[in-house]
Amino acid sequence: MTDPRPQDWDPRDDNVQRDQIAAYDAMRHRFSVAFSDYLQWSLFCHNDMVRVIHDHKTFSNAASRHLSVPNAMDPPEHTHFRRLIEPLDTQPAVRARYPAGGYERVPLYITGNKPSNAEFITLHPTMVRTVLKKA
Secondary structure, eight states: OOOOOOOSOOTTSHHHHHOHHHHHHHHHHHOSEEEETTTEEEEOSHHHHHHHHHOTTTSOSOOOSSOOTTTTOOTTHHHHHHHHHGGGGSHHHHHHHSTTTOOEEEEEEEETTEEEEEEEEEEETTEEEEEEOOO
C-alpha cells in the first residue's frame, strides 16, 4: 500500500474559512498548485487556470463516472450542451424568470477594497452565478 499524498493545505481549516482571501493570497506565494484530500488539486495563479481551461486534452473534465451536463464534459460534446444552456443565462431570460427583480448585482471584492472585474449575480438564495467581465 502506498502512503497518501502529503497535504499542501487544508481548505476547511478554521484560518482559511475565517479569511479566505488572505489564505488564498498566502497560498499563491507558497504554491501555484496545491493538493488537499478535500479538493484534490487547487490552482492559485491565473496563468495556470487559463492553461487548464484551454487544454482539455491534458486536463479533462470527464473525470467522474457521474455525468454532469455540461461541466463534466470536454469539447466537442460539451459545446453542444453549452449552446443549449447558455441562452437561459442571458439577462432577458433571467428577467423573464424573475420578473419582480428577484436578482441583484453584487460587486465581488477579490483583494482589498477595490471591486474586481467580476460580479456575483444572486438569482435565488441558493443560486449564485459569477460573471467575469473583460477589463
